[in-house]
Amino acid sequence: RPVRTDRGGASVGAYLDDVGDDEPGESGIPDDTAPAVDPQERLLLATVRACLENAAVRADRLAAAGPVGVFTGAMWHDHARGRDTAPDGTAAVPTGTGLAHRVSHVFDFSGPSLVVDSGCASGLAAVEAAVRSLRTGQCTAAVAAGANLVLDPSHLEFLAQAGLLAESADSRPFSDRSDGWIPGEGIGAVLLKPLARALADGDPVHAVVRGGACRHSGRTRDYGMPGPERLEETVRAALADAGLSVDAIGYVETSATGAALNDALELDVLGRVFGDRPRPLPVGSVKGVLGHMEAASGFGQLARVLAQFRRGRLLPTPVPDTGGDGTLAGGGGRVRLVRAEEDAHPPRRVLVNSFAGTGGYVSLVVEAPPPRTTAPAPDGPVTLPLSADTPTELTRYALRLAAFL
Known part of the structure; x- marks a missing residue:
């Protein structure tokens, strides 16, 4: 959906419909509810799932071992702006402040569930808050995450009016031509445990x-x-x-x-x-x-x-x-x-x-x-059993593994 403004008739953004709808079954949100839910939530759930898979950790076993906290950095709620209905006509759910709670619900995590808004420092503030919670024993493990998608023109219009956006595509940190920032989109998540427990569990510690x-x-x-x-x-x-x-x-x-x-x-x-x-x-x-x-x-x-x-x-x-x-x-x-x-x-x-x-x-x-210390690699071929919920997801998983190898 190209969006234009009256500022000289210049196009300032092109926005995608159905963001986050290309991974059916991975979000954990019922199909009849998903279209109305903030795309940041849907993609965050897929990212947290990928984070746990990367750590070779099963969510149910992690939850059974003790309270798991969820700390999510977020500052924009574009989904709730100017969208009274989802693309299929259902009412939009303005849940930008519920990102952490959806993760806690889907994965049955019972520790602290907090959305951290510290502006552009929100992501790192979520990690810092998760570390504090682990230190005090409020949770035995924690997921820290951050989400930032540009889903509505008002997002960039606000930044432009505040004089924060770069006028030039050459603007970079520490450059002589720096005149503001170039927006980016992304979602990230990390799994945190006390170091002694992570080592005892044999987790990959990065x-x-x-x-x-x-x-x-x-x-x-x-x-x-x-x-x-x-x-x-x-x-x-x-x-x-x-x-x-x-x-x-x-x-x-x-x-x-x-x-x-x-x-x-x-x-x-x-x-x-x-x-x-x-x-x-x-x-x-x-x-x-x-x-x-x-x-x-x-x-x-x-x-x-x-x-x-x-x-x-x-x-x-x-x-x-x-x-x-x-x-x-x-x-x-x-x-x-x-x-x-x-x-x-x-x-x-x-x-x-x-x-x-x-x-x-x-x-x-x-x-x-x-x-x-790692065991020496075995000689000859190695068998890796793979599993997924559907044949399509299994094929995707096998292709990702092949690309990684």
Whole structure:
């Protein structure tokens, strides 16, 4: 459905009908109800199911072992805007605030079920909240997730009126041409357990959350203006919660979106916090590749960090117009951008920042997984039994496995 505005007659968006309807049977929502349910819910359920499958964990056994919490970052409720009926004529269900509850219902998870709205920091705030819940014993395992789909023109119109969207397709974090962010869409989920239990259960451990902090800028000159002192406090609080010094951090996955003022502020804060290091601190941002996924952006950042752990090297941030050795103007010369793959000093501990224009700040310290001993690979062919609910899904599953191998 192309949508046009009167701003010079330029097309500002093309929106798909029936988003999330191409995976029948995978959402767990009855067929007669699904068309009226927020597509974010339907795709989130499929994503959580894929997350559990990736971890080789059965939902019923996970639920039977103790309360499982669900913490979902979300900030937009586009499905409820301007849509009195679903495509088939049934009443639309404005359930943008119920994302976590649908997951808890479908998978029979009885722990805390919370939708976390901290603006663009919502995804990482959901992870931080899940970690706190695990630490206090409120749940024995937790699913942290984030969802961000652009389903209605009002979504982008609001961001455009606020002056947040990039005017140029060349706008990238740390670029001389940065003038705002390029929106992205995505849904992500991770399964969290206490480390000792995950190791005892034989789970594949991709990373360990050592600590984190969730704060707000408080009162600044204008609503939405960043607060550098509170931002610095958040970073230092995350390091303290992890019990680590600044020298222990080998890389920072920044919150940088392409909004020049906020990006520069983050660099200045990192320069103050890490200024005594013998070498400049490596930093980067995945948002120059994925766009800024707002409430789900933290999961794009985490995916990049996990990829770096798996590969044992730092991945580049594409910024074609940055010259010299990559040292950035902000940060007092103590911060450098990773512009090419580096494997000389693969980081074991990483700081991940996620900051919202409404003042929410989240920092997490993520550590590479502990070394694991694995059995030697057997000689000759290996039989892998596959199962699925329908022949069609079985074929899809087999093709995905073949592509992965």
